[in-house]
Amino acid sequence: MIAQLSGTLLKKTAADVVVDIGGVGYHAFIPLSTFRLIGVPGDRVHLFTHMHVREDSLDLFGFSSEAERTIFLELISVSGIGPKLGLAVLSGLSPEVFHRAVVDEDLGLLTSIKGIGKKTAQRLVVELKEKLSGIDVSSIGGGGPEVHEEIGDAVMALVSLGIPRARARDSVLAARRDGGDDLSVEELVKRALRK
DSSP states (O other): OOOOEEEEEEOOOSSEEEEEEEEEEEEEEEHHHHHHHOOTTSSEEEEEEEEEEEEOOEEEEESSSHHHHHHHHHHSSTOOHHHHHHHHHHSSOOOHHHHHHHHHHHHHHHHTTTTTTTTHHHHHHHHHHHHTTTTTTTTSSOOOOOHHHHHHHHHHHHHHHOOOOHHHHHHHHHHHHHHHHOOHHHHHHHHHHHH
């Protein structure tokens, strides 16, 4: 089992990386949260990894922190959540915002992730709330409680303007991904309206 990679970043996209270790290029799928934190090709990188073995494939998934990998492992332990959907969750919400959404039972925020419906969101809360309550995600970054509140406030502002809730959530999350975690509610709303 490959638990971590440390080497030179050869290739980086929003979905995957290739890391050179002693002349061998290791391919790993990554979430957007990791994409934002690792360097550019040519930089030294360190990734915590999970090797997912199936009958027809052997895939490696890379993460910028142990806490992020732990959340991913908890995600894929939930019935109906595979590795690709686990990455989609960590790509749609920062690990810390996802953590708070589960602990706070925020089904609206969880269903804003493509591929997560109401039943799956409820399953995530039921199966992960207690487990995630004990995980320290402060080392992950990506916004604290105030970011979670700002996303909700921005979504509510758009809904009050007549925009459907699902579309409002998608636009706000896209605006936050593009503009970073330090955007005010007003700036989130402005950017989301442009989308």
